[in-house]
Amino acid sequence: MTQLHCPRCSQVLGRQGDQIHCDGCTAFWPIQRGVPRFFPRAPYWGEVSQENMGCVLTDVESAGWRAALQRNLSPEEWARIGYLLDSESRPWESLVSLPDRPRVLDVGCGLGAISEGFARRGAELVCADAVPERAAFTAARCRQEGAADVTPIQCDAGALPVADGEFDVIVLNHVLEWVGCSSSEPDPRASQRRILSHIYRKLRPGGSLCVAIENRFTPVTRFRDPHAGMRFTTWMPQGLANRWSLWRRGTPYRTPLYSYGALGRLLRKTGFESTHFYAPLPSSRNMRYLAALDDKRFTRHALGQMFDIKHPTLSLAVRSVNTKLPLHWLLARCAPEFMVVAQRELDAR
Ligand SMILES: C[S@@+](CC[C@H](N)C(=O)[O-])C[C@H]1O[C@@H](n2cnc3c(N)ncnc32)[C@H](O)[C@@H]1O
Numbered sequence: 001m002t003q004l005h006c007p008r009c010s011q012v013l014g015r016q017g018d019q020i021h022c023d024g025c026t027a028f029w030p031i032q033r034g035v036p037r038f039f040p041r042a043p044y045w046g047e048v049s050q051e052n053m054g055c056v057l058t059d060v061e062s063a064g065w066r067a068a069l070q071r072n073l074s075p076e077e078w079a080r081i082g083y084l085l086d087s088e089s090r091p092w093e094s095l096v097s098l099p100d101r102p103r104v105l106d107v108g109c110g111l112g113a114i115s116e117g118f119a120r121r122g123a124e125l126v127c128a129d130a131v132p133e134r135a136a137f138t139a140a141r142c143r144q145e146g147a148a149d150v151t152p153i154q155c156d157a158g159a160l161p162v163a164d165g166e167f168d169v170i171v172l173n174h175v176l177e178w179v180g181c182s183s184s185e186p187d188p189r190a191s192q193r194r195i196l197s198h199i200y201r202k203l204r205p206g207g208s209l210c211v212a213i214e215n216r217f218t219p220v221t222r223f224r225d226p227h228a229g230m231r232f233t234t235w236m237p238q239g240l241a242n243r244w245s246l247w248r249r250g251t252p253y254r255t256p257l258y259s260y261g262a263l264g265r266l267l268r269k270t271g272f273e274s275t276h277f278y279a280p281l282p283s284s285r286n287m288r289y290l291a292a293l294d295d296k297r298f299t300r301h302a303l304g305q306m307f308d309i310k311h312p313t314l315s316l317a318v319r320s321v322n323t324k325l326p327l328h329w330l331l332a333r334c335a336p337e338f339m340v341v342a343q344r345e346l347d348a349r
């Protein structure tokens with residue numbers, strides 16, 4: 001089990017019965033269903049109702065994770081989580097170089113679709129989520145899929161109870177856009193910057209952050225904000241989006257996204273030395289190709305393959321147009337979402 005550290009004073013934490021405690025600052029936290037709970041205020045959230053998730057957790061050890069879901073979910077819930085059952089659809093583990101028994105932290109692990117890929121590679125995993133049921137389920141799924149060791153924790157992404165410099169890989173897959181919702185900071189982008197800096201420190205020098213987030217300026221969603229559900233808010237400046245959201249829905253705008261350029265700048269400003277951008281096409285839920293946005297040839301190849309044009313004359317015409325058009329530039333601006341591997345420099349302190 002990964003050694004946990006106090007999120008307040010960084011001391012190593014101890015376990016006593018059903019509690020985790022800190023000798024440094026005398027804080028303690030409960031352990032429920034095997035999950036230390038560092039973030040008690042967090043409300044339940046998920047594709048599956050809390051009641052059904054409780055039944056899944058009761059069955060998960062005896063029935064196996066997939067059967068436990070099948071048995072306890074409504075047909076609508078089962079359809080909703082379909083894309084989360086197949087870890088190969090988001091192959092982060094093939095985009096980073098992994099040592100033997102890599103140490104991986106999945107922040108906002110959800111139902112474990114990403115953690116599972118690392119579990120299959122024999123990783124030592126920490127599965128963290130604001131919702132304890134999700135961390136507990138992911139831990140069970142990963143143990144069953146071959147993880148060397150799994151530690152589930154319920155915590156906030158900005159107060160991770162783990163040591164600095166500990167992880168080879170940290171995953172933040174469709175979580176960065178949500179962190180403003182659980183923070184009291186007035187500016188959600190400030191929460192995102194704070195959490196990225198916090199996560200950066202948890203990586204070992206040379207370690208990789210895997211971050212996926214929708215593209216702010218994609219036209220693919222027909223300008224509908226995938227989180228707020230309103231049109232054009234992703235294109236608005238934060239202040240205007242906030243006022244618009246307050247007027248239309250009565251709630252502030254807390255889920256800002258990034259463009260290709262702004263996300264790269266944000267990661268470099270956080271301290272990451274290099275970034276490699278990818279775009280799952282046509283979307284991450286239904287990925288057929290992963291276009292490397294930093295490699296012009298690959299982008300063209302992926303697009304050519306994806307549209308799979310069989311007619312020889314048409315195919316030749318498309319290929320010759322391909323070489324003239326700035327497809328690579330266009331894709332980086334219009335891709336539905338980005339998957340970015342950002343590396344902490346090797347001699348970072
Ligand atoms: C869209 S889901 C993504 C789940 C998973 N990473 C995946 O790609 O399948 C976002 C997850 O982040 C978690 N989350 C949101 N805000 C969080 C926070 N501040 N700290 C920790 N987890 C958070 C949610 O509970 C949820 O499980």
Ligand SMILES: [Zn+2]
Nearest residue numbers: 006009022025
């Ligand atoms: Zn402490």
